[in-house]
Amino acid sequence: MKATVNVTKEHIEGIIKDLDNSKYFLLDNSNTSRADLFNFALALGLKDGHPTPLSTSVSFIRTSYIENILYQYKSVFFDKDLSERPSDIDEITDTDKALYLVEQYANTGFYILKKYKEELEDETHLMTKLLNEMDRDYQEFFDNNIG
Amino acid sequence: MRIEALHIRNMRQMKDLSLRFSEGESDNDLHIILAENGVGKTNIVNAITWCLYNKEMHLRDEETALPLLNNQIIEDLRKSGGGNAEVMAELTISTDKSNGRITFKRVGIFNVTSEACILLSDKLSISKMGTGGFRLIEDEEETAQIIHKYLPEEINNYIFFDGEQLEHFFSQNQLENVRSGINELTQASYLKKSYEFLDLYIRNVLNPKIANLGSKEIAEQQKKVDGLADQIELAKNTISELDAQIKTCDDEISRLTITIRGCENLREKTEELERVEKDLEDLRSKEIVKTQELIKFTREYYSYLGLYPSMKAYRDFIKEKDENGSLPPRIDKEILSKILSSRHCSICDSENLNDHSLQYVKELEKTLAVASATSAELNRSLGSLNSLVTIIQGYKSKKEKLVGELFEIRNDIKNKDERYQQLQKYLRSVPNNEEITNALNQKDQFNSEKVRLIGKKAVENNNKANLERSHQEENKKLQTLISKQKELEEIERQKEFCEECSKIMKSCKEEILDECRNKIQDRTFEIFDRLIWKKEAFSKVEILDNYTFKLLDAYGTQALGSCSAAETALLALSFTLALQEVSKHDSLLFIDTPIGRIGVENRTNFMETLLEISKNKQVILTFTPTEYDSNVQRILSKNYNSFHSLTMNNNITNVKQ
Secondary structure, eight states: OOSEEEEEHHHIIIIIHHHHHHOGGGOSTTTSOHHHHHHHHHHHHHHHTOOOOOSSEEEEEEGGGGGGGHHHHHHHHHHHTGGGOGGGGGGGGOHHHHHHHHHHHHHHHHHHHHHHHHHOOSHHHHHHHHHHHHHHHHIIIIITTOO | OEEEEEEEEEETTEEEEEEEOOOOSSSSOEEEEEOOTTSSHHHHHHHHHHHHHSOOTTOSOTTTSOOSBOHHHHHHHHHTTOEEEEEEEEEEEEOSTTOOEEEEEEEEEEEEOSSOEEEEEEEEEEEEEETTEEEEEOOHHHHHHHHHHHSOGGGGGGTEEEHHHHHTTTSGGGHHHHHHHHHHHTTHHHHHHHHHHHHHHIIIIIHHHHHHHSOHHHHHHHHHHHHHHHHHHHHHHHHHHHHHHHHHHHHHHHHHHHHHTTOTTHHHHHHHHHHHHHHHHHHHHHHHHHHHHHHHHHHHHHHHHHHHHHHHHHHHHHHHHHHTTOSOOSOOHHHHHHHHHHOOOTTTOOSSOOHHHHHHHHHHHHHGGGOOHHHHHHHHHHHHHHHHHHHHHTHHHHHHHHHHHHHHHHHHHHHHHHHHHHHHHHHHHSTTHHHHHHHHHHHHHHHHHHHHHHHHHHHHHHHHHHHHHHHHHHHHHHHHHHHTOGGGHHHHHHHHHHHHHHHHHHHHHHHHHHHHHHHHHHHHHHHHHHHOSSTTSEEEEEEOTTOOEEEEETTSOBOGGGOOHHHHHHHHHHHHHHHHHHTTOOOOEEEESTTTTSOHHHHHHHHHHHHHHTTTSOEEEEEOTTTSOHHHHHHHTTSOSEEEEEEEETTEEEEOO
8 A cells, every 4th residue: 555645746846735834724733734734625526526736746644544434535535437337346456556546636725725715815705605605515416315 | 338439640551540439310229330451440459459468369380470669760760860650549438328438548668779679668647527527547456456347368368350350259178268257257257356355365364373472283174174175175176177188078068069061971981981892892802703703614614615525426336335244244254263272262252162053163264255455445444434524523512502692692792882882972072071070079078078087077076075074073173172262262163254255155146147147158058049040940059057058959969060151140140239238247249350251151141140230239340342242231320420441551540431
C-alpha cells in the first residue's frame, strides 16, 4: 500500500497554503485535520463529477492516519470504476488504486475550493450555499425514500 | 414707607443725577427707570445701599469693580497733580402719610493720586422732618438706630431685588432667605439676643458669685451643675451643627432634584445601556462561536454527503451479494485449518473432534474456497458503511438544531440592538447627561449622608435629654444647699428671675416664630393665588419648622422646582409682601430688571401682577429698552407716576428730558 495520500504541488503551494494563512472556512491546519480537508476536497470533486489527474504529486497525508476511513475511498473506487465491471471486484482489495482515484477527485475539489475562496469572500455565503446544496441532496437521498 | 427722591453725585457714571418718585395722579404708586445696559440701573440700587449701609450690595464682583468715585473726576484730578473729591448719595424717604420725611446723606471723601484713589472718610447724616420740625442727626449710634428702624440692613434683600435674585429665591442655599427673613422681620432675633445675654449673665456673673460666697460643698455642687450645663450647651451646639448639616443635605438634594427633574431614570438607563452593551458583546461572541460550529458542521457533513452516493452504491452491492449468498459466512479459512490440525474447535470449544465432525469441517473449508480477501474486504466495509449512513441520516436534525440556535442568538442580538438604539437615542436627547448622572450619584450620597446625620442627631438628642435630667437633679441638690445659706438668698433670687425671664423669652420667640410662620405661609399663598395667572394650579404654601418652603400643586405635591421663572419670581414677591405685611414693616419694592429672566409669554402676566401690587405699595422698576417692549408699555403706560429715561453722554448718566 502507498505510504501517503498525495496532492499536487500546485495546491500545496497554492490553495492549501492560502487556507492555512487565511483560515478561510476554518480549513486551516489548526481547525481542520489534513485528512478532513482532503475529504472535503474529495466531496467537492465528487460533486463536480470529474477526476483531474495530478501533475506533480506531493505527499499530503500518511495512509497510516486514514486506515479507519479507507472504506470510504474504496466505495468511491467501487462506484466510479468497479461498478462498471463487477467481475473485477477483487480489485477492491487494491487500496492503492482506490487512493489514486480519490486523489484525482480531491485534486478537482481543491480547484473548486480555490474558486470558492476567490468568489465567495464571505465564508458564511459559502456555508449557506453548501447547506442549501446538502438540503437538496438530503431530500433526494432520504426524504424521497431512496436511502 | 416710600422713597421720595434720590440724588447721586460723582458716583461711578452718575456725576449729578436726581430722581424724584412722587405720588401723582395715577392710582398706582409705580415708577419706571428705563436705561440701556451699562447706563447705571443697578448702580442706582448700589447708591441706595451705599448711602444706607456703606455697602454696594448689588455689585457683580467687588474686586474688579470700578472705583466709587467717578472716573472723569479721577482723571481730571490726576491731570492737575491729584487732590480730594467727594461722592455723595442722598436718599429721601417718607415714613407715613403725615409727611414725615427723613433724608439720609452719605458723603465719602476720596484722595486721588497718580497711582491710587483712596477713601479718606465717609460720613452719614440724617435730616428728620416731622411734626416736631427739622432735626439733623450725625451721631453714629442714633443714625444706626434710625436706619435699623426704617430700612434695616438685614432685610434689604426684601426691599431691593434684581430679577436674578427673584428667580433663585427658593433654590439652592437661598432657603436661608426664608429663615432669616422671618427671624429678622418678626424681630424674633432681638428676643434671642436678649435671652442669650441673660443666660450669659447667669453663667458668668451669678453662678461664680454663688460658688465664691457659699460653702465648699456649694462650690463643688455649683461646679458640677456648671459642668453639666456646659455639656448640655455642647450637645445643643452639636445638634444645631447636625441640623445645619442636615439642612445642607436638604438644600443639595433640592438643588440636585431640580437638575435631574425628568431624568430620574437616566442612571438606570445608563446602567442598562452598559448591560445591553455587554450582552451584545457576549451575544456577538456567541454568534461567532455558533457560526464557526455551523461552518465545521457544514464542512464535515458535506464530506459525508458528497461521498454518500458512492457509499450507497457500494453498500447496496455488498448487501445484494450477501443476500444472494455470494458472500461466504464470516468464518476465516485459517480458523478452519487450525481446527483440522488441532482437532479442537475454537468456535464451540469442543475437544477431540471425531472424524465425522472433522469431515464436516473439511467440506466447509471446500465451500469457502471462493472466500477471498475480496469477501473479507467487503464484509469489513459493510459495518463501517452502515454506521456512516446512520450519521448522515442525522444531518437534518443536527443542522436544524444548530441553525435554530444561531437564529435564536441573532434574534437576541436584534432585540438587544433595538434596545441599545432606543437607549442611545434617549441618552443623546438628554442634555448634559454626564452632569445629570453625577447629580444622581451626588443625590444618593447626600441622601445617605442625611440618614447618617439624622441617626447621629437622635443619639445626640438622647444624650442631651440625659444631661438635662442630670442637670435638673444636681440643680435641685444645689438649691437645697443654697437654701440653707441665708447670705446667698438674694443672688439666688436674681438667678431665678433671670432664668425665668430667659425661659419666657425663649418661649415667646418660638411662639412668635410659629405664629408668624403660619401667618406668612397663609398670606403668601393668598397673595400668590390672587396674582397667579394659572388659576387652581396650586393649592397651598407650606413653610416647615426647618424653613423648608413648599408650594403644593392641586394634588398636594411639592411643585416649587417645576415652576417657571415667572411663577418662582411671583412666589418670591408674594412671600416678600406677606413678610412685610405680617411684620408690619411696610416697605417699598425696588426691582432691578424684573423681567430680564422671564419668558416672553409670562411677561404680560408678571407686569400685571406688579401693577396690582403698586396699588398698595410703592414699586420702582428698572428696564432696558428691549424689555420695555410694546406689550409692557401697553400695561404700564398711564399707570405710572414717574418715568425716568436715562441716557449716557461722554460716559456720564443723565436723565433724558
